[in-house]
Each structure stands twice: as C-alpha cells, then as structure tokens.
Amino acid sequence: MSPKINKLFLVLLVVLLSGCADSRTLERMGLITTRGYDLTEDKQILVTMVLLQIDPEAKEQTIALSATADTSKGARSKADLKSPKKLQSGQLRVALFSEEVVRAGLINLTDTLSRDPAISDLIYLGVVEGSVHELLTQKTEGISDTSQFIYKELEQNIKGEKIPSSTMQEVMHDFYAPGVDPVMPTLKGGNGEITITGMALIKEDKMVGKINTQEAFYLKLINDRFEAGSIELSIDKSEFDIPDSEETPEKLTVVIDTITSYGDIDLINKNNLQFELKVKLKTRLLEINQAYDLKSPAKLEKLETKLCEKITSDLEALIEKARQTGADPFGFGEIYRKSVRGSNLTSAKWHKMYPESKVNVKVDLEILRTGVVE
Amino acid sequence: MFFKKQQSLAPDRIKKETTDDKELIPVSKDEFISIMKQRLQDGADFKTKELANGFTLVFLDTLTDKKMLNKDILARLGGISATPDEALKSITVSSTSKQKYIEDGVDAILKGAVLVHSAGYPVIISAVVATQENRSLTKPETESQVMGPQIAFNESLATNISLLRRFLTNANLCNESFTVGKQTNSAVALLYLKDIADEEMVDRMRERIQGIEIDSVMDSSNLSQLIEDNSMGIFPQMLLTERPDRACSWLLNGKLVVLVDGSVQVIGAPQSFMEFFESMEDQNVRWQIATFLRLLRMFSMVVSVFFTPIYVAALTFHYEIIPQTLLVPLGESRSRVPFPPIIEALLLETMIELLREAAARLPTKVGQTMGIVGGIVVGTAAVDAGFTSNILIIIINVSALSSFTSPNYMMGNVIRILRFPLIILAGFWGFYGLMFGFCFLLIHLIRQSSLGSPFLAPFYPPRFADWRDSIIRLPIGWTNYRPAQTRPLDRKKYRARKTKQ
Structure with a gap:
C-alpha cells in the first residue's frame, strides 16, 4: 500500500473505532429547569425537580418530580426511576433552597451545581421561606409554569436593579473570596403569588439574617453602580412648612429615580478598622405625595438635605444590622485586604474582626430634574 | 528551479512534429x-x-x-x-x-x-473563406446584473477577443495563441497586460496550457480543471466569467485571462477565495452598498454551510445552548419525528437537492411546477406527516437560500455539497465534529494556491491594504493599488488624490 492509502486507512480506523459520541437528543431528555432543596426530618435532602414538559397534548407545561436522598446527585438518580426521560440539568435556570437548608449550610449543594459542566454559572440562587417542595408543586391559577415564573421574576428584578444580583458565579465568588459574604434573594409563596421578600444574609455558607427589599436596594447602592433603579423614601414632614391638615398623609414621601450612583469604600484607619463609605447619587424626582414647591431652589435644597439624612441613617442602620449578624455582604473585608499590605486575611479572621469595625457614611444626593412632577 | 526545468521541456514537446x-x-x-x-x-x-x-x-x-x-x-x-x-x-x-x-x-x-x-x-x-456561424451577442445570463454593460461573450474566440480589445484599447494587451486537444485542435488564447501582469505567472500559465495532453477541450470549464493548481480539491481555484467587463477588470488587476474557442466563459487567474463572493456590480454601486452586499454574501456563505450542522449538533448533543423559549416548540415539533436529527436533516437536505437538481434538468416550462411540488408537498406535508420538524424546514430553507446568494455558480455548488459532510460530522460528534470539519476546511483553504499565489490572499498571508477591495469595498479613491496577490509589476493604478476632487 502506498503511504497515502495507509494514511487514509489510519484515519478511517480512528473514525470507525471511536464511534459516535454519547448522544443526548433533545426530545429524549427530561430538562430540569428548577431545582429545590428541602431538609427532611431525618436530615436527608428532599430534592424537587421541575421538568419542562415537551408534549403538545399534555395539560400541564411542567412536571415536578421529587426524591429524598443524602446527596443531590443521588436524589437525581432516584428521580430517574420516576421519569420516562433521562433527567438532565443543562437547562437549569434557578436553584432554590429552603431557609432550613441555608441555615444548615449550603456549600455542598452549590458546589455540586458549580462542578457540573452542563450547568450554567449564571443560574440564579434563591432562598425560600418555608418549603420549596410546596412552592414548586403548588397549583396557582394564572401561573402555568411556576419555575419559569420564578426565573422571570428574579431576572426582571435583578435587571431592573431592585435587588442585588445573585447568580451562582457571584455567590460562589463571594463565598470563596475572603472579606465578603454572599447574599441571596428570599422568596415566599402563598395567596396565589410568589413574592421576593428581601435578601438573606449569609455568613460563610450559613444564613444568619434577613433584610427587606428596601434594605436590599441600599445594599445594591453600596456595592454597585446604579442606572435604572428607583426608590420610595418617607421623611418626617415636620421640618418642612407644609400646612398640616387631616387629609394629607403624615409623612412626606418622595419617589426618586437614580440616574447614576456611585459607592466608594475607603479604609481610613486600619488600627481602629474605620471605614468611610461615600455614596454619590444623581437622581430625578418622580413623585411626591404632598404639595411642595419644587420650583424654589431653596426648598429643593432642603429636600435634598433631608433625603440625604434619611439615606445616611438608613444605610447606617443596614450596616449595623448586618454587623449584628456577622455577615459582611458589603465587602468591607475586601477593602481591608486591599488596603493593608500583608494582611493575609482569611474569611475566619475577618469574621472575628468585622464586629469591631466602624463605618462613617457620607451621602451626596443631587436632584437633577423634577420635571416629571406636575 | 523546478520551474525552469519545466520551461525548457515545453518548447521541445510542441516542435517535435514539424518538418520531418x-x-x-x-x-x-x-x-x-x-x-x-x-x-x-x-x-x-x-x-x-x-x-x-x-x-x-x-x-x-x-x-x-x-x-x-x-x-x-x-x-x-x-x-x-x-x-x-x-x-x-x-x-x-x-x-x-x-x-x-x-x-x-x-x-x-x-x-x-x-x-x-x-x-x-x-x-x-x-x-x-470560412462561414461565420455565430450567435449574436446577448445579455449575460448567469451573471446578469442591473447596472453595468449588458453584454456577454459568445462562442466565437475572435468575437470574444474583439470584445476585450474594445473594452481595453491598449497596445500592451498581449494575445498568445495555443492549440489544445489532440482530436479537437481547439484554439486557446492567453491574454494579459504587459507591464502589469507578472512575467512568472504568464510563464507558468503558458507552460501549463502547453503541457496539457488531452484529446479534447470542449469548454473553458474543462480547461480550467486541467490547469488548476489542485484538481483534487473541492474549491475551484480559477474563476470563470461571461462578462467582458469583468474579464477586463481582471486584466487591469494584473490577472491573466484564458479564452477557449467555442466557450462562452473565460478563465481568470490567479484568483483569491474572496473573489468568488464579488460581483462586477459591486464596482457599479456606491461603496456603502457594495460593502454591505459583500459582507452579506460572506455571512450567507457561513450560514449556508453551518446552520443545519449547528441544528443537528445542538439537538443531538448540546441541548444546553438552546434558548429556553425555543425549547418547547422545538421539542414538541421534534417529538413527532421518528428519526434522530442527523437522519432528519440529511433527509430534508437531500429532498432540497433533489428539487434543485430536478428543476435544473427540466425544461423551463415544466420547471415551474417544481416550485409548487417543493413548496406544498415537501414543505407542508412533510411537517404534517411528522417527517421533519418545522423548525428544520426553516433552517434548511434559509441555508438553501443563502447558498443561492453566491454570485458564482461554481462556489454555490461547493457550498451546497460541503453541508453534507458537516452534517454527518455534527451528527456523530456534535460541536467537536463541527469544529474538526471547520478546521479541516480552513487548513485546506490555506493550503490552496491559484497559479502559485495564495488562495486565501488578503487574509492569509495578511495583506491589510488589500482588504479595502475584498471583503469590503472602500470608495474608489482608496482602492488605488492593485492587489498584491497577482504580484503586478506596477502596483499603483492611479494617484489617489486625483480621484478625490
């Protein structure tokens, strides 16, 4: 045989002997879109999997399978016994954990999710108040596909800058990075609704506290740059010369829309662990609930000052609350590690230092436009 | 070295049977x-x-x-x-x-x-006192365009050369004549512009034409297969045109043009891969439009070759990459199909090829029914019968449509055929197979040459100055250099400043 034929023969041999790759044809796969983890009484994990139902004749768009096992993968192979299609996690969008699970520590579960190459790093993680299994299996009128509903709800609010983003990539990063703790949104079902109630504060991998959505907004204000979020603020109206009457509300409430925001943390004293948090906000006033003369610059300035004070005190309260729980979602530890040379900060070390830290909050708020108000 | 040895051989071979x-x-x-x-x-x-x-x-x-x-x-x-x-x-x-x-x-x-x-x-x-049995000159059929001269070559060598001479009134236009084919004794002419075309290329072309030993040459497409650098490859390395203005633009860029008596198309060489996606009309419309059209043609080539294989690979191996909103309609339409995606795709691609081939072979009057057969029977009924998924119908249609956008018929055929091995690779090994096929094609293309000059010219070897008139077309004032691929003796076409007035 000539060398050319030899080469061809070799290629043919490689092709024929290797055979086809292991195929995963779409319609034969059970595509898991949401996974939920609960803790059973005997400390096992109850895994609920919502599958996308690919059958034009089926009434329901999804099927929920659940299985109890010691590990997440074990539960999947148990659930395989209940499914006509091979269960696959490649289309996973949301992983939900019950509060119980997160309070016990969730790193083993998220770790197996992040190891699986088929699972995207951009899936959303969430904490459910109550039972995840109930939430995912509940039949609600008007919600045809609970898992999609939750996914869209989380996505919409994260993109709309209502709550901080909590993709698996971010949670895992915050977990492994010393000096910052992850946060995850909390969800609550019932009354035909699924509501985002706030954020879970997590220390190491255990949930230690909760903040509400207003505080979640402030958390985002510190950590990220804003472009679209808006917030409602209520301030005491006694200092404004607004005529008091029975009909008008007791508090002056304004809705401001952030045009840009900028948060900056500096370590100003490394021995006393004193940080300075500067927040700059450029906003637009969207709505005000009482008659207030916005045309007068002096009055507008007064409003600005009052709003500043309000935000400052809110931020201080949030930081204090987080410090009480021991979780540091703001990343003060990272600033410390960055600013102090050779600090060799570890997560454990920082969690010991964190309760002693002090934060000075400085807010600079500017109302650029009020034109939207009548 | 290799080249000179060949050259000394060539004259002996033709002078052998002279006087004796x-x-x-x-x-x-x-x-x-x-x-x-x-x-x-x-x-x-x-x-x-x-x-x-x-x-x-x-x-x-x-x-x-x-x-x-x-x-x-x-x-x-x-x-x-x-x-x-x-x-x-x-x-x-x-x-x-x-x-x-x-x-x-x-x-x-x-x-x-x-x-x-x-x-x-x-x-x-x-x-x-030979009779002039000639068709009169007609409009270009395969390369028809809205703007530009509406004249095509015909079967007479003399007429074709006269057309070229009329477009290029230049004493430097060299015309060499050869006789090819032991039985047919067809007249072949090699045309080039002296002082622009590279001497070495002319020698090479002359030697290739003289070196042919064959009984007949019926058409220039025959001849081009004989004088190509790599007759085994799937990509044509020389381009045919029926437009005298296009042949002239080649001559002006330092390329060589070969005419065969009895053939309506002339051969141009050396050519680059990009030239197959250019149309003469690109020079006649404004540069923004020409650039858009060229990019569109490149894009459609990629779509045509890779769209169906990507579908097959995604459905067989990589369900992760399918957007979730597409999953349900895709899955539902697939759940009725009894075949795996590779069989489904090959089946439908074959059907499209059957339609195309049948339409090409039928007389024009009967050919119109093909559209109806194709549209109704294959399109609607195949989906209703659960033969294929309707998303695949869309994909196959788009890729078939894209393969028609290639201005060159030969390249269009190559694109048609290339899809099949890629579908098989995608169906067996998913994206790994697809990438393997893509790399194989790329390496193959890089290895090709056209008359000894690189086939993938302005990209590999990179000649960024020549990109101005290859994948895009910049205004005429910017494209005042001849492409380096032809190694022209005179690089400069004109002074840029003069055209910008």
Missing part, C-alpha cells in the same frame, strides 16, 4: 485531389472545382462561405495564368498563404480555407 514526416504537395492535379480526398476520409462535403486554365480548387462545402468563394476567388481566378504567384495576387481575401505540405493544407481546409492548386507546381495557396 510531412508529405509534400504533389505536382499532378489528380494525385493532389486523391490525396486530399483520402486525408479527409472521402467526406460527403468534400468538393473540388477544376478551372479551365489549370487551377484546381479544393474545399469543404460545409465550412466555406459560398458568396465569398464566388466573388473573391472564382471570379478572380478566371483568365489568368495558372501559377501560385498569380493566384496569390488575384485572390481578394485577406488571409491567404502559401502551403508546401499536405498536412498544413488539411489543417487549413478544416478551418474553412479553399486550397488553390496550380497544375505543375508543388505549392498551393490557401485562402480562408
């Missing part, structure tokens, strides 16, 4: 007629005419123009003394010559000449 074994013209009239008759196999159209004063005319009835024969030869030869010199003086045909050998006489008679034999002389006069 040729037969002289006999002096006797009857002997001459019988030899000619025997040489031309006693053809039914072989005619002789004996004049009273000793001339004998021999010609092929089917190849000669009767009017010219009567007016310019017969009428002039009466009443003069029968010597070859007298005949040469009297005949009023522009192309006449003296012939000493029978072989030359046979060659001439086959080209439409009348041979005039004078009794007692071993020399004959040949006068060409």
Whole structure:
C-alpha cells in the first residue's frame, strides 16, 4: 500500500473505532429547569425537580418530580426511576433552597451545581421561606409554569436593579473570596403569588439574617453602580412648612429615580478598622405625595438635605444590622485586604474582626430634574 | 528551479512534429485531389472545382462561405495564368498563404480555407473563406446584473477577443495563441497586460496550457480543471466569467485571462477565495452598498454551510445552548419525528437537492411546477406527516437560500455539497465534529494556491491594504493599488488624490 492509502486507512480506523459520541437528543431528555432543596426530618435532602414538559397534548407545561436522598446527585438518580426521560440539568435556570437548608449550610449543594459542566454559572440562587417542595408543586391559577415564573421574576428584578444580583458565579465568588459574604434573594409563596421578600444574609455558607427589599436596594447602592433603579423614601414632614391638615398623609414621601450612583469604600484607619463609605447619587424626582414647591431652589435644597439624612441613617442602620449578624455582604473585608499590605486575611479572621469595625457614611444626593412632577 | 526545468521541456514537446514526416504537395492535379480526398476520409462535403486554365480548387462545402468563394476567388481566378504567384495576387481575401505540405493544407481546409492548386507546381495557396456561424451577442445570463454593460461573450474566440480589445484599447494587451486537444485542435488564447501582469505567472500559465495532453477541450470549464493548481480539491481555484467587463477588470488587476474557442466563459487567474463572493456590480454601486452586499454574501456563505450542522449538533448533543423559549416548540415539533436529527436533516437536505437538481434538468416550462411540488408537498406535508420538524424546514430553507446568494455558480455548488459532510460530522460528534470539519476546511483553504499565489490572499498571508477591495469595498479613491496577490509589476493604478476632487 502506498503511504497515502495507509494514511487514509489510519484515519478511517480512528473514525470507525471511536464511534459516535454519547448522544443526548433533545426530545429524549427530561430538562430540569428548577431545582429545590428541602431538609427532611431525618436530615436527608428532599430534592424537587421541575421538568419542562415537551408534549403538545399534555395539560400541564411542567412536571415536578421529587426524591429524598443524602446527596443531590443521588436524589437525581432516584428521580430517574420516576421519569420516562433521562433527567438532565443543562437547562437549569434557578436553584432554590429552603431557609432550613441555608441555615444548615449550603456549600455542598452549590458546589455540586458549580462542578457540573452542563450547568450554567449564571443560574440564579434563591432562598425560600418555608418549603420549596410546596412552592414548586403548588397549583396557582394564572401561573402555568411556576419555575419559569420564578426565573422571570428574579431576572426582571435583578435587571431592573431592585435587588442585588445573585447568580451562582457571584455567590460562589463571594463565598470563596475572603472579606465578603454572599447574599441571596428570599422568596415566599402563598395567596396565589410568589413574592421576593428581601435578601438573606449569609455568613460563610450559613444564613444568619434577613433584610427587606428596601434594605436590599441600599445594599445594591453600596456595592454597585446604579442606572435604572428607583426608590420610595418617607421623611418626617415636620421640618418642612407644609400646612398640616387631616387629609394629607403624615409623612412626606418622595419617589426618586437614580440616574447614576456611585459607592466608594475607603479604609481610613486600619488600627481602629474605620471605614468611610461615600455614596454619590444623581437622581430625578418622580413623585411626591404632598404639595411642595419644587420650583424654589431653596426648598429643593432642603429636600435634598433631608433625603440625604434619611439615606445616611438608613444605610447606617443596614450596616449595623448586618454587623449584628456577622455577615459582611458589603465587602468591607475586601477593602481591608486591599488596603493593608500583608494582611493575609482569611474569611475566619475577618469574621472575628468585622464586629469591631466602624463605618462613617457620607451621602451626596443631587436632584437633577423634577420635571416629571406636575 | 523546478520551474525552469519545466520551461525548457515545453518548447521541445510542441516542435517535435514539424518538418520531418510531412508529405509534400504533389505536382499532378489528380494525385493532389486523391490525396486530399483520402486525408479527409472521402467526406460527403468534400468538393473540388477544376478551372479551365489549370487551377484546381479544393474545399469543404460545409465550412466555406459560398458568396465569398464566388466573388473573391472564382471570379478572380478566371483568365489568368495558372501559377501560385498569380493566384496569390488575384485572390481578394485577406488571409491567404502559401502551403508546401499536405498536412498544413488539411489543417487549413478544416478551418474553412479553399486550397488553390496550380497544375505543375508543388505549392498551393490557401485562402480562408470560412462561414461565420455565430450567435449574436446577448445579455449575460448567469451573471446578469442591473447596472453595468449588458453584454456577454459568445462562442466565437475572435468575437470574444474583439470584445476585450474594445473594452481595453491598449497596445500592451498581449494575445498568445495555443492549440489544445489532440482530436479537437481547439484554439486557446492567453491574454494579459504587459507591464502589469507578472512575467512568472504568464510563464507558468503558458507552460501549463502547453503541457496539457488531452484529446479534447470542449469548454473553458474543462480547461480550467486541467490547469488548476489542485484538481483534487473541492474549491475551484480559477474563476470563470461571461462578462467582458469583468474579464477586463481582471486584466487591469494584473490577472491573466484564458479564452477557449467555442466557450462562452473565460478563465481568470490567479484568483483569491474572496473573489468568488464579488460581483462586477459591486464596482457599479456606491461603496456603502457594495460593502454591505459583500459582507452579506460572506455571512450567507457561513450560514449556508453551518446552520443545519449547528441544528443537528445542538439537538443531538448540546441541548444546553438552546434558548429556553425555543425549547418547547422545538421539542414538541421534534417529538413527532421518528428519526434522530442527523437522519432528519440529511433527509430534508437531500429532498432540497433533489428539487434543485430536478428543476435544473427540466425544461423551463415544466420547471415551474417544481416550485409548487417543493413548496406544498415537501414543505407542508412533510411537517404534517411528522417527517421533519418545522423548525428544520426553516433552517434548511434559509441555508438553501443563502447558498443561492453566491454570485458564482461554481462556489454555490461547493457550498451546497460541503453541508453534507458537516452534517454527518455534527451528527456523530456534535460541536467537536463541527469544529474538526471547520478546521479541516480552513487548513485546506490555506493550503490552496491559484497559479502559485495564495488562495486565501488578503487574509492569509495578511495583506491589510488589500482588504479595502475584498471583503469590503472602500470608495474608489482608496482602492488605488492593485492587489498584491497577482504580484503586478506596477502596483499603483492611479494617484489617489486625483480621484478625490
């Protein structure tokens, strides 16, 4: 045989002997879109999997399978016994954990999710108040596909800058990075609704506290740059010369829309662990609930000052609350590690230092436009 | 080195059969007629005419123009003394010559000449009075376009060269003539612009044409397969055109043009891969539009080759990459199909190819029904019957449509065919197979050459200056250099500043 034929023969041999790759044809796969983890009484994990139902004749768009096992993968192979299609996690969008699970520590579960190459790093993680299994299996009128509903709800609010983003990539990063703790949104079902109630504060991998959505907004204000979020603020109206009457509300409430925001943390004293948090906000006033003369610059300035004070005190309260729980979602530890040379900060070390830290909050708020108000 | 050795061989090969074994013209009239008759196999159209004063005319009835024969030869030869010199003086045909050998006489008679034999002389006069059986010049069919000259080459070599000469009134336009084909003796012409075209390329082309040993060359597409760098590859390395303006633009860029008698298309070389996606119209529309169209054609080539394989790979192996909103309709439509995606795709692709081939073979009037058959039967019924998923129908249609956007028919065919191995690779090994196929194609393309110059020219080797008129087209003032691929002796077309006024 000539060398050319030899080469061809070799290629043919490689092709024929290797055979086809292991195929995963779409319609034969059970595509898991949401996974939920609960803790059973005997400390096992109850895994609920919502599958996308690919059958034009089926009434329901999804099927929920659940299985109890010691590990997440074990539960999947148990659930395989209940499914006509091979269960696959490649289309996973949301992983939900019950509060119980997160309070016990969730790193083993998220770790197996992040190891699986088929699972995207951009899936959303969430904490459910109550039972995840109930939430995912509940039949609600008007919600045809609970898992999609939750996914869209989380996505919409994260993109709309209502709550901080909590993709698996971010949670895992915050977990492994010393000096910052992850946060995850909390969800609550019932009354035909699924509501985002706030954020879970997590220390190491255990949930230690909760903040509400207003505080979640402030958390985002510190950590990220804003472009679209808006917030409602209520301030005491006694200092404004607004005529008091029975009909008008007791508090002056304004809705401001952030045009840009900028948060900056500096370590100003490394021995006393004193940080300075500067927040700059450029906003637009969207709505005000009482008659207030916005045309007068002096009055507008007064409003600005009052709003500043309000935000400052809110931020201080949030930081204090987080410090009480021991979780540091703001990343003060990272600033410390960055600013102090050779600090060799570890997560454990920082969690010991964190309760002693002090934060000075400085807010600079500017109302650029009020034109939207009548 | 290799090149020079070849060159020295070439002239010997054609001069081999010249003077030695040729037969002289006999002096006797009857002997001459019988030899000619025997040489031309006693053809039914072989005619002789004996004049009273000793001339004998021999010609092929089917190849000669009767009017010219009567007016310019017969009428002039009466009443003069029968010597070859007298005949040469009297005949009023522009192309006449003296012939000493029978072989030359046979060659001439086959080209439409009348041979005039004078009794007692071993020399004959040949006068060409060939009929001009030509189609009149028509509009371009395969490369029709809205803007630009509306004229195409026809089957006559002389007409084609005259068209080129009319577009390019330039004394530097060289025209070399060859005869190719042992049986057909087809005339082949090599045209190039002296002082622009690279001498080495001209030598190479000349040597390739002379080196051909084949019995017949019927069309320029035949010849181009014989003189290509790599006849085994799937990509054509030389481009054919039926537009004289396109051939001229090639000549002006330092390329060579080869014409074959009896062929409506001319060969241009060297060409780059990008040239297959360019149309002459790109020069006639504004540069923004031309750039958009060129990018669109490139994009559609990629879509046409890779769209179906990506579908197959995604559905067979990589369900992760499918957007979730598409999953349900895709899955539902797939759940009725009994075949795996690779079979489904191959089946539908084959159907499309069947339709296309059937439409091409049928007469035009019947061909219109093909659209109905294709649209209704294959399109709707196949989905209803659960034969294929309707998303695949869309994908196959888009890729079929994209393959039609290639301005070059040959490249369009290549794109059609390339899809099949890629679908098989995608169906067996998913994206790994697809990437393997893509890399294989890319390496193959990089290895190709056209007349010794790189086929993937402005990209590999990178010649960024030439990108201005390849994948995009910048304004004329910016494209004032000839492409480096042809290695032109004179790089500069014109001074840029003059055109920007």
